[in-house]
Amino acid sequence: MQLSRVGELAEEILGEVERAVVGKRESLRLVLSGILAGGHVLMEDFPGLGKTLTARSFAQTLGLDFRRAQFTPDLLPGDITGSFVYDQRAGEFDFRPGPIFAGLLLADEINRTPPKTQAALLEAMQERQVTVEGRTFPLPRPFHVLATANPVEYEGTYPLPEAQLDRFLLRVSFGYPTPEQEWEILAARMGRRQEEQTLRPVVDAETLLEMQAAVEATVVDESVGRYCVALAAATRSHGDVLMGASPRGALGLLLCARAYAVVDGRDYVTPEDVKAVARPVLAHRITVKPELWMSNISATAVVDGLLRTVTAPGAREQHDARPAEG
Secondary structure, three states, X not given: XXXXXXXXHHHHHHHHXXXXXXXXXXXXXXXXXXXXXXXXXXXXXXXXXXXXXXXXXXXXXXXXXXXXXXXXXXXXHHHHHEEEXXXXXXXXXXXXXXXXXXXXXXXXXXXXXXXXXHHHHHHHHHHOEEEEOOEEEEOOOOOEEEEEEOOOOOOOOOOOOHHHHHOOOEEEOOOOOOHHHHHHHHHHHHHHOOOOOOOOOOOOHHHHHHHHHHHOOOEXXXXXXHHHHHHHHHHHHOOOEEEOOOHXXXXXXXXXXXXXXXXXXOOEOOHHHHHHHHHHHHHXXXXXXXXXXXXXXXXXXXXXXXXXXXXXXXXXXXXXXXXXXX
């Protein structure tokens, strides 16, 4: 598939999703970039800001088999992965797949369940497979997790383990809509005269795989790749940081910047693409020193500071874009 065609389809997908999720173009663009890059996305914000609606809308427009798992304090790992059940007539154990066997899994309020159950997703997110009682079962392709979470200071939540956070390509926040956008939401609800809004599939699972494969052809100049490395490395030497981003963070920065560029209609990556995805890709991989919490120093603030201090490649170093074959 040509990269130009991927950009056209991406624009069509965003337009369809925006019929349901109003006024969140940049957040939706980041989520789609994460999916095109083959990753998983954590959507973290307060309740009622469209996180679950976003996941359901992307599942519909991407034509993926959609499952939802509501994470609660009493949820067990087997409730997610599935388990073996004894079949009395056959005299043997049969595997009953859990909701994780889907093209797109909505892990709703993932930080409302204890770390043991959160960890049940680790193998699936990294290896695209599930191991139950010594037997390994491959997951469908494509397979993506869109998880929602409330802020950790919100009552009744558990912090996500660092290993779990690192498996999410990016973390996206939505924020409250403007008064005009909020009125659009109300007006759209009154106009359709029902709660549910059905979106049309723009692509199917096979087409999404082709789009993801085409993104691999995006041109990345060495200077831009080294800029990704420099940003990730700078998080490790920052004075306010206890633990910085790993090499997986630098790779995630590059992969997401490529997809972001394609969604923008280009076949090459610029430093501006890297800057656009730096906060959602790096901030959740950084642990700020605990004694600084009273100073309001956050991981996002650290990334913002690095974007101002780490030198980006100059315009003269950028690749002279030419159409790339997808």
